[in-house]
Amino acid sequence: MTKTILVVDDKASVRTLVRDYLSEQGFHVVTAENGRNALFTARHEKPDLILLDIMMPEMDGYEFVRAYRKEKDTPIILLTAKLEETDKVLGLELGADDYVTKPFGMRELLARIRAVLRRAGSDSVQPDTLKAADITLERDTRLVRVDGKPVNLTPSEFDLLAALMSAPGRVFSRADLLIKLQGTTFEGVERTIDVHIRNLRTKIEPDPSRPRYIETVFGVGYRFRPDSPNR
Numbered sequence: 001m002t003k004t005i006l007v008v009d010d011k012a013s014v015r016t017l018v019r020d021y022l023s024e025q026g027f028h029v030v031t032a033e034n035g036r037n038a039l040f041t042a043r044h045e046k047p048d049l050i051l052l053d054i055m056m057p058e059m060d061g062y063e064f065v066r067a068y069r070k071e072k073d074t075p076i077i078l079l080t081a082k083l084e085e086t087d088k089v090l091g092l093e094l095g096a097d098d099y100v101t102k103p104f105g106m107r108e109l110l111a112r113i114r115a116v117l118r119r120a121g122s123d124s125v126q127p128d129t130l131k132a133a134d135i136t137l138e139r140d141t142r143l144v145r146v147d148g149k150p151v152n153l154t155p156s157e158f159d160l161l162a163a164l165m166s167a168p169g170r171v172f173s174r175a176d177l178l179i180k181l182q183g184t185t186f187e188g189v190e191r192t193i194d195v196h197i198r199n200l201r202t203k204i205e206p207d208p209s210r211p212r213y214i215e216t217v218f219g220v221g222y223r224f225r226p227d228s229p230n231r
Contacts, residue, residue, distance in 0.1 A: 006047040008038040035059030069095040092195040120155040169226035
């Protein structure tokens with residue numbers, strides 16, 4: 001089944017370049033020139049993935065993510081010319097799944113897209129269920145429930161939780177978790193894991209400042225506590 005990708009950038013040359021390349025790779029591509037138009041397009045086209053520029057007129061990428069994450073958990077990859085780590089972290093904290101820094105190569109962009117789509121369950125699913133403490137995670141439907149209540153997670157958050165729950169007590173380094181998410185590591189993105197873990201904790205932990213489920217192992221990484229107490 002052909003996947004639909006929404007490309008959002010205020011520069012027509014970028015939209016055309018990315019659209020033409022991804023179309024050659026077998027994707028259906030739709031475009032928008034700013035965040036406001038992107039919201040309209042996303043609601044009607046229901047894309048499988050969104051490539052989103054940050055710096056745009058009318059509604060920038062950050063504003064788009066804030067608004068769209070209230071409606072959908074569609075995977076979002078940021079296209080950013082900003083080099084500051086804080087700018088990238090802000091996008092991830094708002095709910096983006098990954099970022100690519102401009103100028104970028106088309107092969108790298110394609111690899112990122114395919115990796116994120118795999119994480120979203122677009123390429124394959126594993127029909128099994130993980131249960132630990134008050135949390136139930138269903139791989140086939142990509143549903144997570146905490147104390148019986150559904151929780152909306154982004155693809156990255158879901159896959160991080162699945163990786164941790166699959167081996168309670170095992171300590172995963174940030175590099176381990178990056179490989180789980182992307183299949184390979186990209187320079188300068190280990191900080192991404194910390195942001196996704198922080199976002200995940202706000203959604204599943206009773207008190208994110210005192211994690212019950214996802215434990216930080218200082219100097220190493222993270223683990224799902226094997227003895228996470230029930231409520």
